[in-house]
Amino acid sequence: MLMTGSFAITNVNIVSEDAKDGLLHGYNVVVGPDGRISKVGAGNRTGIPDGYHRIDGTGRYLLPGLINAHVHLFSNGKPLSATLTGPTFQHAVSAALHSPLGALLIAHRTKVNARTLLLSGVTTFRTVGDVGYEAVRLRERIESGKELGARMLAAGPLLAITGGHGSPQIALIGDSPSQNRKNARTNIMHGVTAIKIAATGGVTDARRIGDAGRPQMSEEEMAAICEEAHHAGLLVAAHAQSPLGVTMALRAGVDTIEHGCAMNSEIIDLFGDNPRSLRGWSALIPTLSAALPLVKLSREVTGVDEIVVANARIAVDEMVQGIHDAKENGIALGMGTDTAMTYVTQYNTWRELALLNEYGDLTPQEAIHAASAENARILGFDQVTGRIAQGLSADLLLLKRNPLNDWRAYEHPEFVIARGRVLQNPQIERFELVDNELDAMKA
Ligand SMILES: [Zn+2]
Incomplete structure (x- = not known):
């Protein structure tokens, strides 16, 4: 699926330095047609414009790309x-x-x-x-x-x-x-x-x-x-x-x-x-x-x-x-x-x-x-990307597990969003032999 802008990720856990446990719970992130984040807010789903596609973020973790x-x-x-x-x-x-x-x-x-x-x-x-x-x-x-x-x-x-x-x-x-x-x-x-x-x-x-x-x-x-x-x-x-x-x-x-x-x-x-x-x-x-x-x-x-x-x-x-x-x-x-x-x-x-x-x-x-x-x-991109904040580019990663306590959460992202363009369940050609060796690498 490739979709651009005009969508909202709802009820998601945002990985954030501002939160006590590192997570802001139950947030909505709205992305405008220009591919930029137009709103980040907690609570109910008002503020999501009519006609916007909704991605259910329940139980999911959102962080910057x-x-x-x-x-x-x-x-x-x-x-x-x-x-x-x-x-x-x-x-x-x-x-x-x-x-x-x-x-x-x-x-x-x-x-x-x-x-x-x-x-x-x-x-x-x-x-x-x-x-x-x-x-x-x-x-x-x-x-x-x-x-x-x-x-x-x-x-x-x-x-x-x-x-x-x-x-x-x-x-x-x-x-x-x-x-x-x-x-x-x-x-x-x-x-x-x-x-x-x-x-x-x-x-x-x-x-x-x-x-x-x-x-x-x-x-x-x-x-x-x-x-x-x-x-x-x-x-x-x-x-x-x-x-x-x-x-x-x-x-x-x-x-x-x-x-x-x-x-x-x-x-x-x-x-x-x-x-x-x-x-x-x-x-x-x-x-x-x-x-x-x-x-x-x-x-x-x-x-x-x-x-x-x-x-x-x-x-x-x-x-x-x-x-x-x-x-x-x-x-x-x-x-x-x-x-x-x-x-x-x-x-x-x-x-x-x-x-x-x-x-x-x-x-x-x-x-x-x-x-x-x-x-x-x-x-030199801090005014453009790197955070989940209003006005910045919608460069986002939606994961099924919490990356704060599970590094492998990154391995199969559910959504990769780049400048508001949405890639769902991206498939990657992996090299099993390389990954097996890296997995086994001990400190
Ligand atoms: Zn180099």
Whole structure:
């Protein structure tokens, strides 16, 4: 069923930070023909205009659609083959991806993966590293109404140094402030709505233990990128996995640190007060979903080598400490998963909330906040989405069970509503082997 606007969800439990037990009981949420929430109220059903369709929310749970601040759309999350990430075939793979046929294939996969994200309850997301401009084009089709989809920010290729994280497959390469400035301008010319930097090495393509967090891009190079992005009104995300890498990125004016690390006082201060960032502050987007399976699952299952496991272990320890430090110091803390990485499917965003609870000591309420209202604020959408409030976009998730005490409530949403468009019982193609391994993953 696809229905747009002019409906009301009646007598529903709203998952809310304002309520004692986390739930507002017996509420009606009215959605106007423009796809925005026109009324949120308790009690009787007066105030629902005649002719509005009614969705009975009795015994159901309503919360804002999830916001995922860190996704890639070029793959579906089944284990990435070592040939894709290993040094031998890296350039051949990159050439194939960037060929005309490869571009068609990637554009198709991007569309399918974006659709899966939406059907799983993610109504807003940001891509942070694409092969080319396929996600940028998809965003434009969605915004023009040609295609049903989530609200998107799309980064296009990330910006990296020669041999840097993500290069050459999903990166534009620059080795000086002026080259990196030019690459930022190139992306902006192609219509990106976000900018992503590889500030340090990454787990998937590091060659030696310790390389994952090693600084790659210089502070001057990152500052040049930030300047261009900020002039265009765009936020800059930086992949950064060590204290030195994070410090350099924050000093350069990066707006969101992806993955993160244990924080010292300089890092804590820079997050809260970052003069070169777009808005004067920066946020942390941890991605436990990407790093934990590499550490917790056996290598036969993940197919990665010992170096990847060792680097993932370091990344997990840094990330977990970073989450605790962010929480303790009132640093803006969002949520991302790094979809398309090994074992990070496009439909398991909810698992990150459970991991934030299990490893980051966030309460279920705090995890939902990070994935909705706070992510909206971090991505600049707080006047648009992220809460169930009058005037905001009807980006909603209706669940049969209470997500505050049952993470699996997210697995099969009864309704996903995006900008007032209603998707009932969305069906998703799942990968049983991947899900079984994730289910069995022990702390
Ligand atoms: Zn990523």
